[in-house]
Amino acid sequence: LTVAHDTLAGARAAGVLRASRAEIRIGLLGVGHVGSAVARLVFARPHALGRRVRIASALVRDPLEPSRTRALPGVSLTSDPRALFAAAPTVVVEVLGGLEPARTLVLEALARGLPVVTANKALLAYHGEELLEAAASAGVPLRYEASVIAGVPFLGTFARRPLAADVTCLTGIVNGTTNYILTEIGESHPDYASALAQAQHHGFAEPDSSKDVDGLDAVEKLVVLIRQFARLRAAPDAIETTGIRQITAADLVHAGELGGSIKPVVYADWSGAALAAFAGPAFVPRPHPLAALRGVSNGICLRDGAGSVLSLAGPGAGPDITAVTVLDDVLEAVVAKPVRFSAACIASVRPPSSRWLVRITSSGALPFGADVADLLASHGIWIERTSTRDTRHGGDAQWLLTYPSVRDRIGAATAALSAATGCSAFCVRALEEQP
Amino acid sequence: LTVAHDTLAGARAAGVLRASRAEIRIGLLGVGHVGSAVARLVFARPHALGRRVRIASALVRDPLEPSRTRALPGVSLTSDPRALFAAAPTVVVEVLGGLEPARTLVLEALARGLPVVTANKALLAYHGEELLEAAASAGVPLRYEASVIAGVPFLGTFARRPLAADVTCLTGIVNGTTNYILTEIGESHPDYASALAQAQHHGFAEPDSSKDVDGLDAVEKLVVLIRQFARLRAAPDAIETTGIRQITAADLVHAGELGGSIKPVVYADWSGAALAAFAGPAFVPRPHPLAALRGVSNGICLRDGAGSVLSLAGPGAGPDITAVTVLDDVLEAVVAKPVRFSAACIASVRPPSSRWLVRITSSGALPFGADVADLLASHGIWIERTSTRDTRHGGDAQWLLTYPSVRDRIGAATAALSAATGCSAFCVRALEEQP
Numbered sequence: 001l002t003v004a005h006d007t008l009a010g011a012r013a014a015g016v017l018r019a020s021r022a023e024i025r026i027g028l029l030g031v032g033h034v035g036s037a038v039a040r041l042v043f044a045r046p047h048a049l050g051r052r053v054r055i056a057s058a059l060v061r062d063p064l065e066p067s068r069t070r071a072l073p074g075v076s077l078t079s080d081p082r083a084l085f086a087a088a089p090t091v092v093v094e095v096l097g098g099l100e101p102a103r104t105l106v107l108e109a110l111a112r113g114l115p116v117v118t119a120n121k122a123l124l125a126y127h128g129e130e131l132l133e134a135a136a137s138a139g140v141p142l143r144y145e146a147s148v149i150a151g152v153p154f155l156g157t158f159a160r161r162p163l164a165a166d167v168t169c170l171t172g173i174v175n176g177t178t179n180y181i182l183t184e185i186g187e188s189h190p191d192y193a194s195a196l197a198q199a200q201h202h203g204f205a206e207p208d209s210s211k212d213v214d215g216l217d218a219v220e221k222l223v224v225l226i227r228q229f230a231r232l233r234a235a236p237d238a239i240e241t242t243g244i245r246q247i248t249a250a251d252l253v254h255a256g257e258l259g260g261s262i263k264p265v266v267y268a269d270w271s272g273a274a275l276a277a278f279a280g281p282a283f284v285p286r287p288h289p290l291a292a293l294r295g296v297s298n299g300i301c302l303r304d305g306a307g308s309v310l311s312l313a314g315p316g317a318g319p320d321i322t323a324v325t326v327l328d329d330v331l332e333a334v335v336a337k338p339v340r341f342s343a344a345c346i347a348s349v350r351p352p353s354s355r356w357l358v359r360i361t362s363s364g365a366l367p368f369g370a371d372v373a374d375l376l377a378s379h380g381i382w383i384e385r386t387s388t389r390d391t392r393h394g395g396d397a398q399w400l401l402t403y404p405s406v407r408d409r410i411g412a413a414t415a416a417l418s419a420a421t422g423c424s425a426f427c428v429r430a431l432e433e434q435p
Numbered sequence: 436l437t438v439a440h441d442t443l444a445g446a447r448a449a450g451v452l453r454a455s456r457a458e459i460r461i462g463l464l465g466v467g468h469v470g471s472a473v474a475r476l477v478f479a480r481p482h483a484l485g486r487r488v489r490i491a492s493a494l495v496r497d498p499l500e501p502s503r504t505r506a507l508p509g510v511s512l513t514s515d516p517r518a519l520f521a522a523a524p525t526v527v528v529e530v531l532g533g534l535e536p537a538r539t540l541v542l543e544a545l546a547r548g549l550p551v552v553t554a555n556k557a558l559l560a561y562h563g564e565e566l567l568e569a570a571a572s573a574g575v576p577l578r579y580e581a582s583v584i585a586g587v588p589f590l591g592t593f594a595r596r597p598l599a600a601d602v603t604c605l606t607g608i609v610n611g612t613t614n615y616i617l618t619e620i621g622e623s624h625p626d627y628a629s630a631l632a633q634a635q636h637h638g639f640a641e642p643d644s645s646k647d648v649d650g651l652d653a654v655e656k657l658v659v660l661i662r663q664f665a666r667l668r669a670a671p672d673a674i675e676t677t678g679i680r681q682i683t684a685a686d687l688v689h690a691g692e693l694g695g696s697i698k699p700v701v702y703a704d705w706s707g708a709a710l711a712a713f714a715g716p717a718f719v720p721r722p723h724p725l726a727a728l729r730g731v732s733n734g735i736c737l738r739d740g741a742g743s744v745l746s747l748a749g750p751g752a753g754p755d756i757t758a759v760t761v762l763d764d765v766l767e768a769v770v771a772k773p774v775r776f777s778a779a780c781i782a783s784v785r786p787p788s789s790r791w792l793v794r795i796t797s798s799g800a801l802p803f804g805a806d807v808a809d810l811l812a813s814h815g816i817w818i819e820r821t822s823t824r825d826t827r828h829g830g831d832a833q834w835l836l837t838y839p840s841v842r843d844r845i846g847a848a849t850a851a852l853s854a855a856t857g858c859s860a861f862c863v864r865a866l867e868e869q870p
Contacts, residue, residue, distance in 0.1 A: 041598075048598055152745055153599050157592040161763035163476075163483055164588050171866065240786040240842065246861060251794055254822040254834035258792070262863060269787060276787035283792040283836065283865035289748065290866070292727060308756065310587055310749035313724070321743065328596035351675035352704060352711035357693070357718040359686055387689040399689035401718070407675065426681060428697060430718035431606065431725070 024049065024334055025056035027089030027114070028075075029105055030096035034119055036071040037319035038093060038326055043073075049331040057087035059096075059105070081105055085112060091330050094118040095322075103127050110134045110142065115333035119146035119322050125220035125236055128227055141333040146325040148174055148221045149298040151315030153325065155228060156332060164310075167229055168271035169303040174221040176296035176316035177205045177212040178244050178264035182281065183294045186252035186261060192245060204296055214243035215264070219279040222266040226277065229302065230270040234277065242280030260285040263293070271305065289313070353404045355384065355430035358414060361397040362423045369398075375420060379413030381405055401430055459484065459769055460491035462524030462549070463510075464540055465531035469554055471506040472754035473528060473761055478508075484766040492522035494531075494540070516540055520547060526765050529553040530757075538562050545569045545577065550768035554581035554757050560655035560671055563662055578764040583609055583656045584733040585757040586750030590663060591767060599745075602664055603706035604738040609656040611731035611751035612640045612647040613679050613699035617716065618729045621687035621696060627680060639731055649678035650699070654714040657701040661712065664737065665705040669712065677715030695720040698728070706740065724748070790819065790865035791845045793835040797858045801831045810855060814848030816840055836865055 026042070028035055035058070042053050055075045060068045063077035078084055081101075085108070092109040094116060096102045102123050109116050111134070118124070124131070124147050135142035145155050149172070158165040173179050177199055184195035196213065199205035211217045219241045226234050247262055255262045265282040268275060284291045289311040293299045298316025303309045315321045360366060366389065373383050387399040402410065407427075414425035461477070463470055470493070477488050490510045495503045498512035513519055516536075520543070527544040529551060531537045537558050544551050546569070553559070559566070559582050570577035580590050584607070593600040608614050612634055619630035631648065634640035646652045654676045661669050682697055690697050700717040703710060719726045724746040728734045733751030738744045750756045795801060801824065808818050822834040837845065842862075849860035 048601075050597060151743065153592050153596055156595075157588050160591075160767050161588055162485060162766070163759040163763045166483075242863075247863070248794075250825055250832060251792075251834070251861075251863075254794075254825065254832075255792060257822045258820055258834060258836050260865070262792070265864070265866065267787065267864075267866075274785045276785050278786050278864065281863045283790070283863060285866060287727070288866055289727060292722070292724060308586065308750050310747075312745075312747050314745035315743050324598040328598045331597070332595050350709045350711050351713050352702065355718070357686075357690060357697070359683075359689075385693055387692045390685055390689065397685060399686070399693060401693050428677075428682070428686075428716045428718060429700070429702075429713065430695070431700065431702075431720060431723055 022051060023090075024051050024053045024330060025088060025090045026053065026330065027084050027087065027092040027109070028055050028058040029084070029092060029094040029102070031058050031060050031068050031071055031077075032095065032097070033319040034095040034322050034326070035093075037323035038095065039072050039075070041320075041323045041327055049327060051331075051334075053327070053330070056089045057084045059084045081108065085109075089114060091115045091117065091334055093326055093330065094120060094123075095326070096120070097122070099123060099126060103131070106131055106142075107134050110138045110140055113138055113140055115141045115143070117143045117146075117326055117329040117333055119144070119150065119326055121147040121217070121220045121224055124227075125223040128224065129233060143329040143333050144224070145329050146322045148224050149300060149312070149314065150317050150325050151321040152298070152300075152312050153328065154300070154312050155224075156329070158228065165229060167302040167304045167310075169269040170225055170229055170267070170300060171290065171303075172222075172225070172266050172300035173263055173290050173293050173298050174225075174266050174300070174316065175212055175215075175218045175264050176298055176318075177209065178215075178218070178281075179293060179298070179316075180204050180296045181213070182244060182247060182252065182262055182264060185247065185249050186256070190249055192247065213245055215241040215279050218264060218266050222268060222277065222279050225266070225300070226268050226270075226275065230268060230275060232270060232275055234275060240278040240280065242278075244281050247281055255283055258283070260288070261291060263290055265290065351407050353406045355404050355432070356381075356402045356410050356427045357430050358400040358402060358410070359397065359426040360400065360417070360423050361395055361426075362421070363395045364422075366396045366398055366423060367421045372400075372417065372421075375417050376400075376402075376413045379416055380409050381413040457486060458525075459486050459488045459765060460523060460525045461488065461765065462519050462522065462527040462544070463490050463493040463507075464519070464527060464529040464537070466493050466495050466503050466506055466512075467530065467532065468754040469530040469757050469761070470528075472758035473530065474507050474510070476755075476758045476762055484762060486766075486769075488762070488765070491524045492519045494519045516543065520544075524549060526550045526552065526769055528761055528765065529555060529558075530761070531555070532557070534558060534561060538566070541566055541577075542569055545573045545575060548573055548575055550576045550578070552578045552581075552761055552764040552768055554579070554585065554761055556582040556652070556655045556659055559662075560658040563659065564668060576768040578768045579659070580764050581757045581760040583659050584735060584747070584749065585752050585760050587733070587735075587747050588760065588763065589735070589747050590659075591764070593663065600664060602737040602739045602745075604704040605660055605664055605702070605735060606725060606738075607657075607660070607701050607735035608698055608725050608728050608733050609660075609701050609735070609751065610647055610650075610653045610699050611733055611753075612644065613650075613653070613716075614728065614733070614751075615639050615731045616648070617679060617682060617687065617697055617699060620682065620684050621691070625684055627682065648680055650676040650714050653699060653701050657703060657712065657714050660701070660735070661703050661705075661710065665703060665710060667705060667710055669710060675713040675715065677713075679716050682716055690718055693718070695723070696726060698725055700725065786842050788839045788841045790839050790867070791816075791835075791837045791862045792865050793837060793845070793849060794832060794861045795835065795852070795858050796830055796832040796861075797856070798830045799857075801833055801858060802856045804833075807835075807852065807856075810852050811835075811837075811848045814851055815844050816848040 057076045181195040219236045263284045266279045268277040299313030301311040382403040385401045390397045492511045527549050616630040654671045698719045701714045703712040734748030736746040817838040820836045825832045
């Protein structure tokens with residue numbers, strides 16, 4: 001563990017996953033946007049899971065369709081499920097979407113003792129109990145982390161942790177398309193139609209966007225969340241579901257005036273005598289953790305009986321992030337325990353370059369701002385913004401926000417400022433607006 | 436799965452964890468704040484993990500000390516590690532804190548083939564490689580979810596998911612005491628000393644608070660995070676570490692003026708040729724996800740090479756939340772696969788009562804606000820806030836935020852308003868400020 005490495009990359013590579021020799025063979029059901037992204041990731045990084053991964057076979061409607069054969073070079077394509085199972089997959093990935101034939105094929109895979117990974121929220125919403133029972137009977141894993149907030153792994157986590165999962169209320173934004181549309185309406189697009197067109201242009205919304213904008217996608221995900229966290233079964237059509245078609249730009253302007261914004265929300269609370277739930281656009285006050293989620297971001301807040309809140313946020317969908325989550329699920333479905341890694345030794349840590357918040361104080365009057373700026377600039381420090389001056393505490397004080405610099409340079413510049421003017425300077429780092 | 440239940444609680448109980456018969460026997464190292472909370476939780480909910488859990492034996496400095504015997508009625512207390520191991524624990528929980536004897540005892544437990552759960556960030560920061568190697572050699576789990584952001588399970592999750600864990604930068608708030616102190620200084624306490632006293636009064640800060648306020652606690656946690664996410668080894672004293680003692684109320688006022696606040700941050704970026712890292716107070720701009728974390732809340736943002744950000748937030752510490760996380764870790768350490776649950780059937784879902792954002796529009800002029808308020812009030816709807824009126828779009832429009840009501844009541848009230856005045860009304864739900 002103390003071997004020296006020339007580069008950071010070399011040091012990290014030495015600490016990377018310890019590979020097992022057993023190959024993971026995926027039977028891929030469906031080669032649409034997500035299926036193609038799964039294949040791309042497998043081809044690009046066949047050892048990323050610490051084992052060799054390959055696509056053993058892929059089920060498609062038309063095995064001779066050129067876009068499919070191009071997406072899966074060297075992979076046997078078939079329209080016959082028997083041929084897919086005959087290719088001896090060790091795990092089945094279902095990314096067909098929709099209810100049938102997805103349901104039948106997943107049941108068949110489970111009956112054959114094959115672990116299944118799916119990203120299909122509709123399948124889970126309508127047939128989740130049947131599929132989970134089938135998986136339990138067969139004693140094989142059924143994983144569906146990508147079905148809700150695809151970029152944030154949490155369903156598997158809480159399935160393993162019954163005390164953390166013992167919450168009584170959840171609030172989330174689980175549809176990126178509608179969050180994007182409402183964010184756009186609020187900021188740059190005059191109305192729903194043009195924001196939707198923009199979302200479709202960027203590929204965030206399907207040409208048929210009705211499942212998103214009418215709230216059906218969101219309520220299906222809510223049913224999955226209610227099953228897992230409330231351990232209750234709810235039919236999607238039993239839950240109040242509204243879409244975003246009627247939300248106007250003026251609604252968003254005045255929601256802002258009232259201290260919040262309008263977001264596409266799912267909500268469930270089972271702390272009382274009944275399950276209270278809805279899916280639809282809602283006014284979200286600015287202090288609420290979901291209020292900060294803009295564009296295609298998704299997130300969820302879980303509240304326990306004592307009022308403690310845990311919140312998670314990240315990318316909600318998209319083929320590439322879904323493929324990442326599906327393949328991590330593949331690993332979790334195939335190996336029961338966490339992957340092992342060890343940390344390589346590194347030679348050095350350096351403090352980063354960052355913006356700085358600088359407090360300049362004087363027992364008398366501060367020097368002219370232009371003089372301070374000139375002196376700092378002569379030491380390579382440039383000022384981005386300055387506060388008003390504060391003389392309420394007996395002296396004279398001002399705060400500056402600088403452009404990025406290393407600590408040594410800001411230290412030398414403020415020391416020079418102190419020496420030249422008699423002022424004191426105190427610095428703390430400043431983060432960028434986005435992490 | 437279709438059995439009818441009289442109550443929600445009955446329905447949920449039927450869907451609860453399927454209990455296994457094997458008992459989990461904890462060897463508890465240490466009965467301080469956290470150890471006592473673990474014992475309380477085990478006594479209160481011995482079947483919460485789906486298996487019977489008991490404390491087989493507990494190691495304390497003085498087995499006759501009354502507060503210890505009171506905390507662990509019926510449990511054999513000992514100051515001799517041999518007696519603890521002789522009680523045949525199936526898992527060891529280390530909550531002694533500090534480096535020794537914690538290190539020696541954890542190594543001994545691992546050498547005996549016992550899974551270990553610890554909440555000890557100092558132990559992991561200084562001896563993590565040795566302990567992880569020992570666990571790997573023995574082939575038993577070593578779990579430490581509670582060591583960083585105790586209330587948010589994420590370390591185990593990302594250890595299982597190498598693709599999701601493939602990030603290049605992390606930014607976090609991992610010390611609740613200092614976040615509480617800086618929040619208080621910014622809001623209600625004039626200075627550091629009185630905010631610290633307040634934190635100590637509430638039990639958020641230890642009587643000796645120097646590990647918190649000088650940043651040592653935070654940098655130890657940062658070392659654990661760097662090992663897991665960067666797969667790099669860093670010594671705590673190689674990382675720039677600053678404390679919060681010098682932050683003043685005026686600093687926080689003017690940070691606000693400059694568009695942010697000052698927060699106790701840990702940061703690491705390994706996207707470049709070296710590991711860049713620091714632990715200390717930093718200016719956090721308002722749009723940053725960490726800016727919203729107030730009081731004792733902790734959180735972390737993980738950014739991948741493509742710029743995608745995942746953020747997690749929740750309670751950072753405290754004996755009770757730590758005990759929850761430790762016991763979930765116990766279950767994960769003992770059973771390799773996720774616990775199984777099935778969802779019970781429920782009779783009904785109800786839409787919740789909530790505040791409402793109401794848009795009232797008229798092609799002519801809106802009625803007087805007082806008339807609208809009276810009419811709504813006569814249907815049981817009370818107005819919390821109203822927007823300015825908006826006549827820019829050809830008609831007359833106003834937005835109201837109401838006090839909580841069920842959908843039927845707001846629907847009836849707005850229908851009556853429309854009938855009486857000819858206005859149109861459109862309603863969306865409004866969330867509370869906190870989830």
